[in-house]
Amino acid sequence: xxxxxxxRPAKSGWYFHGPSGSSKSDIRQWWRERRFRYNRDLFFVGxxxxxxxxxxxxxxxxxxxxxxxxxxMVIGPPLYAIFANLAYTSGPVLDTVxxxxxxxxxxxxxGYVFSILLTALPGVWALIxxxxxxxxxxxHAGSLLDSNHRFQARLTDELIVF
Numbered sequence: 001x002x003x004x005x006x007x008r009p010a011k012s013g014w015y016f017h018g019p020s021g022s023s024k025s026d027i028r029q030w031w032r033e034r035r036f037r038y039n040r041d042l043f044f045v046g047x048x049x050x051x052x053x054x055x056x057x058x059x060x061x062x063x064x065x066x067x068x069x070x071x072x073m074v075i076g077p078p079l080y081a082i083f084a085n086l087a088y089t090s091g092p093v094l095d096t097v098x099x100x101x102x103x104x105x106x107x108x109x110x111g112y113v114f115s116i117l118l119t120a121l122p123g124v125w126a127l128i129x130x131x132x133x134x135x136x137x138x139x140h141a142g143s144l145l146d147s148n149h150r151f152q153a154r155l156t157d158e159l160i161v162f
Contacts, residue, residue, distance in 0.1 A: 016109045024096045031092035031108070038088055038112060039081075042119050046077060049123030057126035060133045067126060084115055 015037055020030040050073070057067030091111055095104050 016105050016112075027095050028092050031088075031095065034108065035085075035088060038115070039085070041112075042081070042084055042115055045116055045119045046080070049120055050077060052123035053126045056123075056130035060126065060129035067129070068122075080119070084119075087111065087115065 015034060018030070018033075020026060053068050054073065061067050088111065091107055095107060
């Protein structure tokens with residue numbers, strides 16, 4: 001049966017709970033039918049993440065400083081897409097190697113949720129960095145140590161006064 005020729009119910013639970021056969025080839029087909037949605041959803045989350053890193057990440061750092069290595073903004077997404085699809089492929093492989101008669105629907109759900117969260121993480125990180133940018137940032141590690149020493153000295157002086 002060609003991919004997508006099966007009638008799918010309109011309810012949202014189809015992706016994780018849709019009908020499946022009992023043979024190994026039916027299980028592989030079950031996974032194949034879900035690959036497009038997996039890639040589509042990761043693509044949209046990835047585009048949002050990429051834009052957040054580009055704009056919020058750039059706004060979170062001083063002018064002239066890169067939030068993310070520029071070359072990784074170019075080659076990172078295609079590499080990530082390749083590795084995400086390799087990870088997705090491990091689902092049906094594992095499902096047919098350790099065959100139990102039906103696809104492990106919780107395996108798909110766990111992998112899907114993990115992939116979406118992992119894809120969104122850099123964007124969330126950039127957004128948090130942008131929201132927290134108002135806090136003073138030392139220009140180098142030495143100034144952080146100097147300010148820490150001054151704080152400890154002031155604290156010690158105040159303790160001695162009591």
